[in-house]
Amino acid sequence: MNEIALIFRALLRNKVGAILISLQIALTLTIMVNAVFMMQERHAQMQRPSGLDEANLFYLSNTIFATDYNQEVALRDDLELLRNTPGVVDAIQINAIPLSGGGWSMGLQTEPGENQSSAGVAVYMVDDHAIHTLGLELLSGENFAETDIQWRESGTTRWPAKTIVTQAMAKELYPDDWQSALGKTVYISQTQPIQIIGIVRALQAPWNGWNGVERSMLVPYQMETSNSRYMIRTEPGRRDELMPIIEKALAQSNKGRIIRGLRTMEETRERSYRGHNAVNKILTTVVFTLTLITGFGIVGLAMFSINRRTKQIGTRRALGASRSQIMGYFLIENLMITTLGVVIGSAGAIGLNIWLVNTFTLSPINPVLVVIGIACIYLVGLLAVLYPARKAANISPAIATRTA
Structure with a gap:
């Protein structure tokens, strides 16, 4: 609990970067969930039986x-x-x-x-x-x-x-x-x-x-x-x-x-749904690109944080902190940033879906899709922070004396 409080105070001192990444995560979750929802709707339409041989x-x-x-x-x-x-x-x-x-x-x-x-x-x-x-x-x-x-x-x-x-x-x-x-x-x-x-x-x-x-x-x-x-x-x-x-x-x-x-x-069906396929490909590209950008953003923030705190990390290592503790610090920090983004993004995803339902008479989103989207965002955040966290864990205790 003391560790979490320490991380929270550290984030408050450097909150601009953390808030920007959280908003980026929120935007990604909002768009991801609704894009996948729209792709599912189009896929379901394309799978409807025509009744013909x-x-x-x-x-x-x-x-x-x-x-x-x-x-x-x-x-x-x-x-x-x-x-x-x-x-x-x-x-x-x-x-x-x-x-x-x-x-x-x-x-x-x-x-x-x-x-x-x-x-x-x-x-x-x-x-x-x-x-x-x-x-x-x-x-x-x-x-x-x-x-x-x-x-x-x-x-x-x-x-x-x-x-x-x-x-x-x-x-x-x-x-x-x-x-x-x-x-x-x-x-x-x-x-x-x-x-x-x-x-x-x-x-x-x-x-x-x-x-x-x-x-x-x-x-x-x-x-x-x-x-x-x-x-x-x-x-x-x-x-x-x-x-x-x-x-x-x-x-x-x-x-x-x-x-x-x-x-x-069969050709007529393909031509009929050509627009659906094109939109699905565009939405897939958008979701993939946004997720990739968010992942790089998390990596960049973590690397920036490590570079600013190299001496502090070295001091903690010299005082007996293990590599797993250093990694845990950055994993928890990322988890807190991601959670803020997930909370905002979940509200945004539901709000956007309500607008889509009212505007285009679509069916309401399945809550399971929101849960899956949240899980994906957490997974992306975890994978993105692993490399910076391992790099931080490998900082030598001696760096505390060599860094000005």
Whole structure:
């Protein structure tokens, strides 16, 4: 206890350096904890299952330029060609690609009327092959029948009578019992009734940053459009082999359009989360750099303290202080400085997280992360002070007589 009091008084006499290092430690802890928290949030987002058989899916764009192009007949021929290609499991026309960044959204509500609350939902226009093509898991209900599929002409504002929604969408509409959504009639465009005939486990929306990314619906439409997309599912391991074959077959089958934009779902996921990966790398670099600077700061303060007190240390050694006692002195001194920084930094980390939660609607930080951050800071402080402490312990007792 006397040793701690002695160290404390010594710090008070030279408090500027100690306070600066404590503030540096506090800043590092504040940023470290919240940066790791943000990285965890982004990593969790990137790990969300899309609901698709991503490893075996690719898609392409069918851009029409011919003026005498019969879209309905051409679509039927294209799908027949795709579905009969050896190695292809199934294929569909689809209006949007999950995680691609571009798509169609609407609102669903449980009661009709302009003043009723609605929940946003991503809309995928597909036919009765969609569940099989995308690899979706049907939890309850049934798939579309072939007779449910309608031809959607450009400019149509009417919606079909049936839909299949994701489990997340069912929970949003009926939070007390999502399974009760099956068979219910909900309303799209405020007043148009549409019956939920099936619920799939997952199908992500095109927008990964949307808080309703898990809320999607399938509607039984084939579309009249000059720029449609085909989604193709292949047998396992044959995707890359079949992509150029299918591109060539479609291009040769009809000269009134251009086949372009071949892309796999795995590539689309990577592109979708490229920004998340970049931010995580930046945050990792910031945390590493700050920790390194803090470590060097602790080393510098300790070395400065030792150089100023070389004669005092030599005198203590001459009076019988052991090397371990000298090392212990500087370890305890560092522990006190670090503890002050940890106290300030913990408050700063929690305060910054509260601001982030309120500003960006993030989830609150896990207290365990703060504890881990504190442990890391203490470890950095210990490792940083070991070399200066060992150097101080090696000062010869004779230095007390040789130093002016």
